[in-house]
Amino acid sequence: MEKIVEQALLYDFYGELLTEHQRRIYEDVVLNDYSLSEVAEVLGISRQGVHDNVKRCHKILKDYEEKLHLVAKFESVKHKVNEIHQLTKDCEALDKKELADRVEAISHEILEEL
Amino acid sequence: MEKIVEQALLYDFYGELLTEHQRRIYEDVVLNDYSLSEVAEVLGISRQGVHDNVKRCHKILKDYEEKLHLVAKFESVKHKVNEIHQLTKDCEALDKKELADRVEAISHEILEEL
Known part of the structure; x- marks a missing residue:
């Protein structure tokens, strides 16, 4: 950085x-x-x-x-929010169940970061 | 609490x-x-x-x-992750685009909380 x-x-x-x-x-x-x-x-x-x-x-x-470690945690959450952003942006390529499952998994990882 | x-x-x-x-x-x-x-x-x-x-x-x-305000922020992020959880759980009722848009909006709110 x-x-x-x-x-x-x-x-x-x-x-x-x-x-x-x-x-x-x-x-x-x-x-x-x-x-x-x-x-x-x-x-x-x-x-x-x-x-x-x-x-x-x-x-x-x-x-x-x-x-x-607040800065490190923030960077890590930002990274995960970007992963969600990529998924929602590319959602044409995913079926709805897969989109939902992957978003769900990442959102739980976000909580674990905090 | x-x-x-x-x-x-x-x-x-x-x-x-x-x-x-x-x-x-x-x-x-x-x-x-x-x-x-x-x-x-x-x-x-x-x-x-x-x-x-x-x-x-x-x-x-x-x-x-x-x-x-770390505890307050954590509670707030937890609340937003629960909103995502509800959306992915109820995704039958949403079309894929709507699911993607709403998830995207909440994930950005999460970053703003931090």
Whole structure:
């Protein structure tokens, strides 16, 4: 996965667990792509302080993912929803019973992912 | 939701975020239904200590749910998987195209829940 996409997903799933101050810095630097110096100036803290904060946030978000695996589970469910999408798109080639059985099987796999 | 089911679900989703000591106490008291006194004796701590620990764990787990809503999302996805299950079970009554369209719509709703 591209690094910025991974960071955005981690933030999507665990951002609520950061403090408001951490969220602000992380959003500005990582998601909105402001420079460390710009963010430092606006917040009235040192450039090094912004850098350390971002690094700490990365670690916090990754630690949560190691424990809860929400991003991995989301990717896996997305994959299964895509399988359903392929089946419904190609349903001309399947009889109705087969379509129903395969959709049913995948939908149960989705629950097991969670 | 019945309280014990809710507690078990909260523990399922967020138990990894407790310490090992907290997990042990929570599992014994809440999930395995040992008495406070039994757990206190085995761990060599006071009955009040066990009680306070369980109370603290409840609060930690509920605070995570307030922020991440994993149990609520799981319930919602389960509901949607049941809708798919009903459709595939009753597929005699639907033509194939309708079955495919409705399954497709629900599967996209599942992704949006996450």
